Structures are given as C-alpha cells and as structure tokens.
Amino acid sequence: MKYILETPIKGILGAQKYKTIIHWRNGILISDEPEKLGGRDLGPDPYTLLLSSLVACTLATLKMYIDQKQMDISEIEIEANIYYKIESGETVAYIDRSVRIGSPIDPETNQKLLLVAENCPISRTLKGNINISTSVIK
CATH class of the missing domain: 2.20.25 (N-terminal domain of TfIIb)
Structure with a gap:
C-alpha cells in the first residue's frame, strides 16, 4: 500500500x-x-477542517485547470457547508458547495469549471467508498 x-x-x-x-x-x-x-x-472544529479540505482542494484543482488552459480568471471563491437528513431511516450527509468566478465567463466554460470542481481529489474521496481501519497501539 x-x-x-x-x-x-x-x-x-x-x-x-x-x-x-x-x-x-x-x-x-x-x-x-x-x-x-x-x-x-x-x-x-472537525467539520470546519473537513470542509476546508474540500474548499482548498477544489480551489487548487480549478487553479491548475485555469493555468493549464491559460484562462483570464483572476479570482475564485468557494463556500461549503454541511447538513444531515434522515432518509429511509439512515442519516445522510449533504455538502453544499458554491463556486464564484471573479471574471465573466461563457456558459460552456462555466459548465467545464463545475465539472473540474466536482472531480477534485477530495470530492472524489468524499463521494466514493471510504473504509476506515482503526487500531489501538500500546
């Protein structure tokens, strides 16, 4: 591993x-x-740290894409928050994330940037299967 x-x-x-x-x-x-x-x-707090990871990763991933495509975007702002709902007897976490682009962009570029944001590594980790192995060390 x-x-x-x-x-x-x-x-x-x-x-x-x-x-x-x-x-x-x-x-x-x-x-x-x-x-x-x-x-x-x-x-x-732990929730703030979790959401900070998502925000930081999303911003870094978008910046890499913007630089690679040589886009004229000077600023990006992302907000994220989390809440829980009970669905079919189970607690389900929902994260709302919003992206604000500081420069005017066309709808096609907007959609592409949203797709890039959705695919940042932390987004994929949070959306995927996570297995946590815990052990006690003496």
Whole structure:
C-alpha cells in the first residue's frame, strides 16, 4: 500500500477539553470545539477542517485547470457547508458547495469549471467508498 502523505497526521489531546494539537509535515495546528459544545473555540472544529479540505482542494484543482488552459480568471471563491437528513431511516450527509468566478465567463466554460470542481481529489474521496481501519497501539 502506498500512502498519499509521507508523514501521517498525528493528533494529541491533552488536559484541556477538546483542544487537539494536530501535527502535520510542516508544523502544528490546533483544533477545538466551539464554546457552545464545551470547547474554547481555539481553532477550527472537525467539520470546519473537513470542509476546508474540500474548499482548498477544489480551489487548487480549478487553479491548475485555469493555468493549464491559460484562462483570464483572476479570482475564485468557494463556500461549503454541511447538513444531515434522515432518509429511509439512515442519516445522510449533504455538502453544499458554491463556486464564484471573479471574471465573466461563457456558459460552456462555466459548465467545464463545475465539472473540474466536482472531480477534485477530495470530492472524489468524499463521494466514493471510504473504509476506515482503526487500531489501538500500546
């Protein structure tokens, strides 16, 4: 098996309720829950981190395509949010993502950019089958 990341993401939860220190290849970031859930809101919560991955990947993928096609698009803005619905007795997650292009584009280009956004690697991962294997290390 070949991992995507050279170094795994490592999170450490200490004495402060919900404050998590996440180590990544170039440093650390803090994740925390909002105050209304008992945290101190010192960093993004897990849902914010998940949606941030989708937004960042979508933007990078669109930028690569725009650069490759030498399009004159100066700015792209993406918003994303998540909600749950009960369908046939099961909880189903829905993510709404909107893309705003800062330059006027024709309908054909608009459709192509939407298709590129839908196919960014994180979109494909979230839409595909995900298997999570968890083990306890002593």
